[in-house]
Amino acid sequence: MKKGFHTLLLFSAMSFLFIACSSNDDDDAEEQRDFTEQAAADDLLLREYLSTHTYNYEAFASATTDVEIELDTLAGDAANKTPLLDFVNSQVVTVNTTDGQSIEHRMYHLVARQGSGLERRSSIVDSVYLTYRGKLLDGSTFDESAVPIWLDNTSVITGFRYGVSEIAPGTYTQNQDGTINFENYGQGIFFLPSGLGYFANARTGIPAYSPLMFSVNVFTTNQADHDFDGILSIDEDVDGDGNPFNDDTDGDDIPNYADPDDDGDGVNTIAEYDADEDGIPDDTDGDGIPDYLDNDNA
Ligand SMILES: [Ca+2]
Ligand SMILES: [Ca+2]
Numbered sequence: 198m199k200k201g202f203h204t205l206l207l208f209s210a211m212s213f214l215f216i217a218c219s220s221n222d223d224d225d226a227e228e229q230r231d232f233t234e235q236a237a238a239d240d241l242l243l244r245e246y247l248s249t250h251t252y253n254y255e256a257f258a259s260a261t262t263d264v265e266i267e268l269d270t271l272a273g274d275a276a277n278k279t280p281l282l283d284f285v286n287s288q289v290v291t292v293n294t295t296d297g298q299s300i301e302h303r304m305y306h307l308v309a310r311q312g313s314g315l316e317r318r319s320s321i322v323d324s325v326y327l328t329y330r331g332k333l334l335d336g337s338t339f340d341e342s343a344v345p346i347w348l349d350n351t352s353v354i355t356g357f358r359y360g361v362s363e364i365a366p367g368t369y370t371q372n373q374d375g376t377i378n379f380e381n382y383g384q385g386i387f388f389l390p391s392g393l394g395y396f397a398n399a400r401t402g403i404p405a406y407s408p409l410m411f412s413v414n415v416f417t418t419n420q421a422d423h424d425f426d427g428i429l430s431i432d433e434d435v436d437g438d439g440n441p442f443n444d445d446t447d448g449d450d451i452p453n454y455a456d457p458d459d460d461g462d463g464v465n466t467i468a469e470y471d472a473d474e475d476g477i478p479d480d481t482d483g484d485g486i487p488d489y490l491d492n493d494n495a
């Protein structure tokens with residue numbers, strides 16, 4: 198396939214996917230539903246959908262040209278096909294709410310064709326160059342980008358960043374006219390409970406508490422260093438729980454991956470991470486806390 202592709206560093210400015218503003222101070226709104234109960238209700242809806250629908254897996258098995266994921270009801274000619282439920286993997290994503298609860302949400306993903314670049318899959322804080330389509334379980338499309346765009350996984354809804362990280366990118370070659378051919382790229386679809394989407398926040402085409410599904414073609418990825426401190430954003434996961442959003446060494450409400458001075462000591466991380474350039478993070482006072490995370494180095 199041939200697509201215009203001007204620069205790998207061009208970030209897209211717009212997407213529907215961007216995180217909704219939280220609206221916890223909304224007095225007159227209907228009282229927000231309980232996160233745990235809604236997660237369970239959504240999981241029933243998702244499993245019902247996955248049990249009663251299938252996709253064009255035969256087309257992927259025999260594909261000699263690019264095919265797109267097409268969903269279908271298990272009825273009529275498709276009544277004896279294999280349900281989506283038999284193809285998906287599930288994962289539990291834990292989300293900490295603003296009032297201190299820890300809520301587990303189950304999401305599902307299906308890899309229709311895995312990309313060749315398994316080792317270059319995005320982390321949840323990297324960027325992805327992709328096309329995507331978002332649908333409700335009733336089949337209506339609420340958002341899509343048929344031309345490839347860059348998305349920053351830190352700026353999209355939680356379920357999207359986990360789902361897209363399961364799909365590997367492919368390879369590309371540049372043509373003489375500057376266009377790019379993408380090959381062997383990953384294609385998949387993921388199914389999200391509302392708690393990993395917009396939850397109580399209705400959007401155009403998305404009623405409140407809607408489970409969501411997104412099909413994606415992942416062409417390439419980019420490892421991000423959001424704060425340009427020389428440490429990849431995924432490596433600023435200080436507590437090693439896989440989630441760089443909950444690490445904030447200096448407690449200034451800016452997580453380390455976005456904070457150029459992680460310990461808030463007035464010396465930027467890039468200047469004190471490895472000043473002697475021996476490849477090992479410096480620990481001047483030998484207290485086991487590297488200087489860039491230690492607001493008292495001496
Ligand atoms: Ca963490
Ligand atoms: Ca911070």
Ligand SMILES: [Ca+2]
Pocket residue numbers: 424426428433452453454455456457458459466
């Ligand atoms: Ca940082």
Ligand SMILES: [Ca+2]
Pocket residue numbers: 460462464469487488489490491492493494
């Ligand atoms: Ca320091």
